[in-house]
Amino acid sequence: MNSGERRTLAGHTIRVLYNEEVVAERVNAIAEEIASHNYENLLVVAILKGSFIFAADLLRALHKQGVYLEMDIMILSSYGKNLESSGQVQILRDIESTVRDRPVILIDDILESGRTIAFAKDLIVARGAGEVKTCVFLDKPGKRAANVDADFLGFSTPDLFVVGYGMDMAHSFRELPYVGVVET
Numbered sequence: 001m002n003s004g005e006r007r008t009l010a011g012h013t014i015r016v017l018y019n020e021e022v023v024a025e026r027v028n029a030i031a032e033e034i035a036s037h038n039y040e041n042l043l044v045v046a047i048l049k050g051s052f053i054f055a056a057d058l059l060r061a062l063h064k065q066g067v068y069l070e071m072d073i074m075i076l077s078s079y080g081k082n083l084e085s086s087g088q089v090q091i092l093r094d095i096e097s098t099v100r101d102r103p104v105i106l107i108d109d110i111l112e113s114g115r116t117i118a119f120a121k122d123l124i125v126a127r128g129a130g131e132v133k134t135c136v137f138l139d140k141p142g143k144r145a146a147n148v149d150a151d152f153l154g155f156s157t158p159d160l161f162v163v164g165y166g167m168d169m170a171h172s173f174r175e176l177p178y179v180g181v182v183e184t
């Protein structure tokens with residue numbers, strides 16, 4: 001699939017924004033950047049569900065860069081997705097790892113309002129982590145509500161609804177190997 005190409009899937013038209021090659025290149029570049037920090041005793045936390053494919057690719061790219069790490073997951077759900085003002089975050093599954101004095105990298109799919117990653121970051125900081133970094137595949141800076149940024153970033157994207165590469169529309173389209181914009 002080339003960038004700009006359109007596909008009709010389950011009655012929706014999806015335009016390819018970042019194809020597989022472009023995605024793989026960015027993931028490798030992020031891994032190189034993380035590797036250059038030489039973190040010791042690194043813990044990587046994937047915030048699910050949206051980051052599962054990005055995290056899986058990034059972890060293997062980090063291994064190829066010679067990075068040793070431990071990985072854990074946290075499942076968060078943000079209440080009031082449609083009530084943008086409330087946006088409360090709930091922990092559905094917490095990490096099991098100890099974070100005290102360790103560098104921790106939080107991985108998420110999209111940074112939009114920032115509430116999800118800000119919640120996770122505050123929690124890990126409060127548990128005494130050495131430093132907490134954020135790594136997100138896509139940043140939509142137009143809608144930020146919380147004071148948080150991506151330390152490691154795939155792409156900064158316009159305010160469009162995207163799917164694929166783990167990202168969903170009502171639990172559909174996570175399996176697409178590219179990132180697409182839902183046009184209809």
Ligand code: IMP
Pocket residue numbers: 050078108109110111112113114115116117160161162163167168169
């Ligand atoms: P926020 O930063 O707390 O607003 O949450 C961002 C979360 O909203 C992401 O982890 C996604 O799960 C979801 N999200 C935001 N924009 C999109 C999109 O365009 N497509 C799919 N999910 C999105």
Ligand code: MG
Pocket residue numbers: 048049050051109110
């Ligand atoms: Mg998500």
